[in-house]
Amino acid sequence: VPAPAGFAALANPHVPALEVNSTRRGQASLKLKRLTRRVVIKPDGRYLIYYEKV
């Protein structure tokens, strides 16, 4: 059984945070109604998202 993509190529495991392929599934980024989103990148490369009241 072939491994899912990402497990076959063990090198270069880290994709930049939040990188998405916007055409892959034809899905648009969601428009938030109640909250705002603020993304912060931590020193180790992980993302942190603050969701705040509009």
Next chain:
Amino acid sequence: VSELRWHPLLEEWVTVAPWRQDRTYHPPADHCPLCPTRPGKLETEIPEGDYHIAVFENRFPSYTGEQGRCEVVCYTPDHDSSLGEQTIDHIRDLIEVWRDRTNELGRLPNVRYVYVFENRGEVIGVTLSHPHGQIYAYPFVPPVIQRELTAEARHMRKTGRCLYCDVIEGERGGERIVLGDERWIAFVPAFARWPYEVHLAPIHHRGGLAELDEEDDESFARSLKGLLQKYDRLFERPLPYVMAMHQKPPGRGGRHHHFHVEFYPPNRSRDKLKYLAGSELGAGAFILDARAEDTAAELRGI
């Protein structure tokens, strides 16, 4: 990075992530990594002094990079709170966060399934007591979800109807109802595998969070809070549980799937737990020492 190993007998993936052995384990409350950072104290996962709802990449992920994502969702800055103690308004905000993350993670190139869940309580294996949930973006459709999708597709082929819509139709107004309104329903399913297992679902067919409208959201928030309050009143102590959101996979697959949230509290009474043992773990056959009709009546009466 994690390693995936194929289980040829069960035909499912096993994920190996040995570094998770070193994850933070029951830190004291004043060293909680999910609290906001307090002046003069060590920086937590959340450097700011306050937040509404925060989401970050798990420091000890099962999947990262091209493999997928593991996120932590901090429901509230209040360490001594819980999901069920949040206001309806706050839970509606959380629903928007869960929806946003489902959408965002579902667009990642290799992600095949986005799973929103919460583990609550030490007996479930929770290592941080701060109220929080998690989101796993898997590079494959997990086996339980896959089995549901297969059953739903088969039912659709045979009857032309949604399987879970039929389940709900069979439960509405019946003796296993726990709570509900005109939009959402909570019930102990006839086929429950845990004594106080509850399914919470939209009555009208919805595939996932993305398909809920504002009235659905309001009803979902109200029902979720109502159920969790009942759980905590059941034995007059915070009830441990696993909360599992079963949404359709991202993209076009699983179009017959009906969104629902499953809750598995491990308690079979106030002081006794149901353990997964020989029959359940070794043979996959659940034996239940309680009738769904009785536990539903207990929960309904609270």
